[in-house]
Amino acid sequence: MQPRDFYVKQEAEEGRRVDLSNADGAPSEHWLVVRSVLSQQYEKAFDSIKAQALVQVVELSKAGGKEQALRMDKQQRRARKARLVASLISDWSLDLPCNETEKTNLLIQAPRLRRQIERISETIFIARAGHV
Template identity: 30%
Template sequence: MAGLELFHTRARANEGVRLPLYAPDGSPTEHWLQVRHVWSDAFQEANDVAVAEVSEAVLAAQGDPAKIAAAKREAQIKLWTALVAAWSFDDPCTPENVAAWLREAPQIGKVLDKFAADSKRFFGNDSTSSTAGSSQSES
Protein backbone atom coordinates (compact mmCIF):
# COMPACT_ATOMS: atom_id res chain seq x y z
CA MET A 1 0.00 0.00 0.00
CA ALA A 2 1.91 3.01 -1.22
CA GLY A 3 -0.79 5.33 -2.50
CA LEU A 4 -3.35 7.53 -0.83
CA GLU A 5 -4.75 4.53 1.05
CA LEU A 6 -1.66 4.46 3.23
CA PHE A 7 -3.05 7.45 5.13
CA HIS A 8 -6.67 6.30 5.46
CA THR A 9 -7.59 6.00 9.12
CA ARG A 10 -11.31 6.75 9.17
CA ALA A 11 -12.72 3.21 8.92
CA ARG A 12 -10.44 1.84 11.64
CA ALA A 13 -11.00 4.88 13.86
CA ASN A 14 -14.78 4.43 13.57
CA GLU A 15 -14.66 0.64 14.10
CA GLY A 16 -12.72 0.93 17.31
CA VAL A 17 -10.60 -1.46 19.33
CA ARG A 18 -11.61 -3.59 22.30
CA LEU A 19 -10.41 -2.35 25.69
CA PRO A 20 -10.55 -4.84 28.57
CA LEU A 21 -11.85 -3.31 31.79
CA TYR A 22 -10.25 -3.70 35.19
CA ALA A 23 -11.93 -3.20 38.56
CA PRO A 24 -10.88 -0.15 40.61
CA ASP A 25 -8.54 -2.41 42.60
CA GLY A 26 -6.76 -3.42 39.38
CA SER A 27 -8.18 -6.92 39.12
CA PRO A 28 -9.27 -8.13 35.68
CA THR A 29 -12.97 -8.44 34.83
CA GLU A 30 -14.86 -10.08 32.00
CA HIS A 31 -16.04 -6.67 30.79
CA TRP A 32 -14.78 -4.62 27.85
CA LEU A 33 -15.49 -1.50 25.81
CA GLN A 34 -15.19 -1.13 22.05
CA VAL A 35 -13.38 2.23 21.89
CA ARG A 36 -13.26 4.54 18.89
CA HIS A 37 -10.13 6.52 18.09
CA VAL A 38 -10.08 10.29 18.57
CA TRP A 39 -10.07 10.58 14.76
CA SER A 40 -13.46 8.83 14.53
CA ASP A 41 -16.44 10.65 13.07
CA ALA A 42 -18.36 10.34 16.35
CA PHE A 43 -15.57 11.86 18.42
CA GLN A 44 -14.84 14.65 15.95
CA GLU A 45 -18.51 15.64 15.89
CA ALA A 46 -18.78 15.45 19.69
CA ASN A 47 -15.66 17.58 20.01
CA ASP A 48 -17.06 20.28 17.71
CA VAL A 49 -20.33 20.34 19.66
CA ALA A 50 -18.53 20.35 23.03
CA VAL A 51 -16.38 23.34 22.07
CA ALA A 52 -19.47 25.28 21.01
CA GLU A 53 -21.44 24.30 24.13
CA VAL A 54 -18.62 25.22 26.50
CA SER A 55 -18.18 28.56 24.76
CA GLU A 56 -21.88 29.29 25.15
CA ALA A 57 -21.83 28.16 28.78
CA VAL A 58 -18.87 30.39 29.60
CA LEU A 59 -20.69 33.39 28.16
CA ALA A 60 -23.90 32.51 29.99
CA ALA A 61 -22.09 31.83 33.28
CA GLN A 62 -20.98 35.47 33.53
CA GLY A 63 -17.79 34.50 35.32
CA ASP A 64 -19.36 31.98 37.75
CA PRO A 65 -16.58 29.37 38.15
CA ALA A 66 -18.98 26.66 39.35
CA LYS A 67 -21.15 26.98 36.24
CA ILE A 68 -18.10 27.00 33.98
CA ALA A 69 -16.67 23.91 35.70
CA ALA A 70 -20.00 22.10 35.39
CA ALA A 71 -20.18 22.88 31.68
CA LYS A 72 -16.63 21.63 31.15
CA ARG A 73 -17.35 18.44 33.10
CA GLU A 74 -20.50 17.77 31.05
CA ALA A 75 -18.56 18.35 27.82
CA GLN A 76 -15.90 15.86 28.97
CA ILE A 77 -18.57 13.22 29.65
CA LYS A 78 -19.98 13.75 26.14
CA LEU A 79 -16.54 13.34 24.61
CA TRP A 80 -15.86 10.13 26.52
CA THR A 81 -19.32 8.86 25.58
CA ALA A 82 -18.58 9.42 21.89
CA LEU A 83 -15.55 7.14 22.19
CA VAL A 84 -17.60 4.11 23.32
CA ALA A 85 -18.99 2.14 20.37
CA ALA A 86 -20.07 -1.00 22.26
CA TRP A 87 -19.68 -2.74 25.59
CA SER A 88 -20.08 -6.10 27.32
CA PHE A 89 -22.65 -5.00 29.92
CA ASP A 90 -26.25 -6.25 29.86
CA ASP A 91 -27.62 -2.70 29.61
CA PRO A 92 -27.93 -1.40 26.04
CA CYS A 93 -24.93 0.64 24.92
CA THR A 94 -26.81 3.89 24.35
CA PRO A 95 -25.24 7.34 24.70
CA GLU A 96 -27.47 7.97 27.73
CA ASN A 97 -26.40 4.74 29.46
CA VAL A 98 -22.73 5.28 28.65
CA ALA A 99 -22.81 8.87 29.93
CA ALA A 100 -24.59 7.85 33.15
CA TRP A 101 -22.04 5.07 33.74
CA LEU A 102 -19.07 7.35 33.08
CA ARG A 103 -20.42 9.90 35.59
CA GLU A 104 -20.31 7.15 38.22
CA ALA A 105 -16.99 5.67 37.02
CA PRO A 106 -14.84 8.70 36.12
CA GLN A 107 -11.66 6.63 36.38
CA ILE A 108 -12.71 4.96 33.13
CA GLY A 109 -12.73 8.33 31.36
CA LYS A 110 -9.05 8.80 32.07
CA VAL A 111 -8.34 5.37 30.58
CA LEU A 112 -10.46 6.26 27.53
CA ASP A 113 -8.48 9.47 27.00
CA LYS A 114 -5.18 7.63 26.79
CA PHE A 115 -6.44 4.58 24.92
CA ALA A 116 -8.40 6.48 22.24
CA ALA A 117 -5.40 8.64 21.37
CA ASP A 118 -2.98 5.70 21.02
CA SER A 119 -2.62 5.63 17.23
CA LYS A 120 -0.18 2.73 17.25
CA ARG A 121 -2.77 0.55 19.00
CA PHE A 122 -5.39 1.39 16.35
CA PHE A 123 -3.30 1.62 13.21
CA GLY A 124 -0.18 -0.43 13.91
CA ASN A 125 0.56 -3.49 11.77
CA ASP A 126 -0.55 -5.96 14.42
CA SER A 127 -3.74 -4.19 15.54
CA THR A 128 -6.98 -6.16 15.52
CA SER A 129 -10.32 -5.62 17.24
CA SER A 130 -10.13 -8.86 19.19
CA THR A 131 -6.58 -8.58 20.54
CA ALA A 132 -5.63 -4.92 20.63
CA GLY A 133 -6.14 -3.48 24.06
CA SER A 134 -4.98 -6.65 25.76
CA SER A 135 -1.32 -5.69 25.69
CA GLN A 136 0.25 -4.78 28.99
CA SER A 137 3.30 -3.26 27.26
CA GLU A 138 2.16 0.37 27.45
CA SER A 139 4.66 2.74 28.98
Protein backbone atom coordinates in the same frame (compact mmCIF):
# COMPACT_ATOMS: atom_id res chain seq x y z
CA MET B 1 4.05 -0.96 2.16
CA GLN B 2 1.06 0.09 0.17
CA PRO B 3 -0.63 3.50 0.34
CA ARG B 4 -3.72 1.83 1.83
CA ASP B 5 -1.60 0.87 4.86
CA PHE B 6 -1.77 4.53 5.88
CA TYR B 7 -5.55 4.84 5.56
CA VAL B 8 -6.84 5.01 9.11
CA LYS B 9 -10.36 6.44 8.88
CA GLN B 10 -12.14 3.09 8.56
CA GLU B 11 -10.32 1.63 11.54
CA ALA B 12 -10.90 4.85 13.47
CA GLU B 13 -14.65 4.36 13.04
CA GLU B 14 -14.61 0.66 13.94
CA GLY B 15 -12.52 1.01 17.09
CA ARG B 16 -10.88 -1.66 19.22
CA ARG B 17 -12.26 -3.92 21.90
CA VAL B 18 -10.68 -3.24 25.29
CA ASP B 19 -11.16 -5.50 28.31
CA LEU B 20 -12.00 -3.67 31.53
CA SER B 21 -10.45 -4.19 34.94
CA ASN B 22 -12.01 -3.62 38.33
CA ALA B 23 -10.83 -0.66 40.44
CA ASP B 24 -8.35 -2.96 42.21
CA GLY B 25 -6.79 -3.98 38.86
CA ALA B 26 -8.34 -7.45 38.72
CA PRO B 27 -9.79 -8.41 35.33
CA SER B 28 -13.55 -8.10 34.93
CA GLU B 29 -15.82 -9.84 32.46
CA HIS B 30 -16.70 -6.51 30.83
CA TRP B 31 -15.32 -4.74 27.77
CA LEU B 32 -15.68 -1.58 25.68
CA VAL B 33 -15.15 -0.91 21.99
CA VAL B 34 -13.18 2.34 21.79
CA ARG B 35 -12.95 4.45 18.65
CA SER B 36 -10.00 6.60 17.71
CA VAL B 37 -9.95 10.38 18.19
CA LEU B 38 -9.81 10.43 14.37
CA SER B 39 -13.38 9.11 14.12
CA GLN B 40 -16.23 11.18 12.72
CA GLN B 41 -18.27 10.66 15.90
CA TYR B 42 -15.53 12.28 17.95
CA GLU B 43 -15.18 15.19 15.52
CA LYS B 44 -18.96 15.79 15.57
CA ALA B 45 -19.07 15.64 19.36
CA PHE B 46 -16.14 18.06 19.58
CA ASP B 47 -17.91 20.59 17.35
CA SER B 48 -21.15 20.23 19.30
CA ILE B 49 -19.42 20.65 22.64
CA LYS B 50 -17.60 23.78 21.45
CA ALA B 51 -20.95 25.37 20.60
CA GLN B 52 -22.44 24.23 23.91
CA ALA B 53 -19.50 25.75 25.82
CA LEU B 54 -20.28 29.17 24.36
CA VAL B 55 -23.87 28.94 25.55
CA GLN B 56 -22.69 27.84 28.98
CA VAL B 57 -20.39 30.88 29.27
CA VAL B 58 -23.48 33.06 29.00
CA GLU B 59 -25.19 30.96 31.69
CA LEU B 60 -22.18 31.35 33.98
CA SER B 61 -22.29 35.12 33.57
CA LYS B 62 -25.86 35.05 34.90
CA ALA B 63 -24.98 32.91 37.93
CA GLY B 64 -25.92 34.31 41.34
CA GLY B 65 -22.42 34.64 42.73
CA LYS B 66 -18.81 33.62 42.32
CA GLU B 67 -19.14 30.37 44.27
CA GLN B 68 -22.22 29.33 42.31
CA ALA B 69 -20.48 30.20 39.03
CA LEU B 70 -17.41 28.15 39.99
CA ARG B 71 -19.57 25.17 40.96
CA MET B 72 -21.56 25.40 37.72
CA ASP B 73 -18.34 25.72 35.70
CA LYS B 74 -16.84 22.62 37.31
CA GLN B 75 -19.98 20.56 36.69
CA GLN B 76 -20.28 21.77 33.10
CA ARG B 77 -16.62 21.06 32.30
CA ARG B 78 -16.92 17.55 33.77
CA ALA B 79 -20.06 16.88 31.73
CA ARG B 80 -18.49 18.23 28.50
CA LYS B 81 -15.40 16.04 28.93
CA ALA B 82 -17.57 13.00 29.63
CA ARG B 83 -19.76 13.69 26.56
CA LEU B 84 -16.71 14.03 24.35
CA VAL B 85 -15.15 10.80 25.57
CA ALA B 86 -18.55 9.04 25.40
CA SER B 87 -18.44 9.61 21.64
CA LEU B 88 -15.39 7.32 21.56
CA ILE B 89 -17.33 4.32 22.93
CA SER B 90 -19.14 2.42 20.19
CA ASP B 91 -20.24 -0.63 22.19
CA TRP B 92 -19.90 -2.28 25.59
CA SER B 93 -20.84 -5.37 27.59
CA LEU B 94 -22.35 -3.51 30.54
CA ASP B 95 -25.94 -4.18 31.58
CA LEU B 96 -27.02 -0.74 30.39
CA PRO B 97 -28.01 0.51 26.95
CA CYS B 98 -24.98 1.86 25.10
CA ASN B 99 -26.43 5.31 24.43
CA GLU B 100 -24.99 8.79 24.91
CA THR B 101 -26.80 9.41 28.20
CA GLU B 102 -25.62 6.17 29.83
CA LYS B 103 -22.08 6.54 28.50
CA THR B 104 -21.85 10.13 29.72
CA ASN B 105 -23.24 9.26 33.16
CA LEU B 106 -20.75 6.41 33.53
CA LEU B 107 -17.82 8.63 32.61
CA ILE B 108 -18.90 11.41 34.97
CA GLN B 109 -19.00 8.86 37.81
CA ALA B 110 -15.75 7.15 36.74
CA PRO B 111 -13.20 9.82 35.74
CA ARG B 112 -10.34 7.31 35.86
CA LEU B 113 -12.08 5.23 33.19
CA ARG B 114 -12.61 8.40 31.14
CA ARG B 115 -8.89 9.18 31.20
CA GLN B 116 -8.01 5.60 30.23
CA ILE B 117 -10.38 5.74 27.24
CA GLU B 118 -8.80 9.04 26.18
CA ARG B 119 -5.33 7.48 26.23
CA ILE B 120 -6.45 4.37 24.37
CA SER B 121 -8.24 6.35 21.69
CA GLU B 122 -5.14 8.46 21.08
CA THR B 123 -2.84 5.45 20.72
CA ILE B 124 -4.93 2.90 18.82
CA PHE B 125 -2.83 3.09 15.65
CA ILE B 126 0.49 3.23 17.49
CA ALA B 127 -0.46 0.05 19.37
CA ARG B 128 -1.43 -1.64 16.11
CA ALA B 129 2.01 -0.93 14.70
CA GLY B 130 3.68 -2.38 17.79
CA HIS B 131 5.21 0.88 18.94
CA VAL B 132 3.68 0.99 22.45
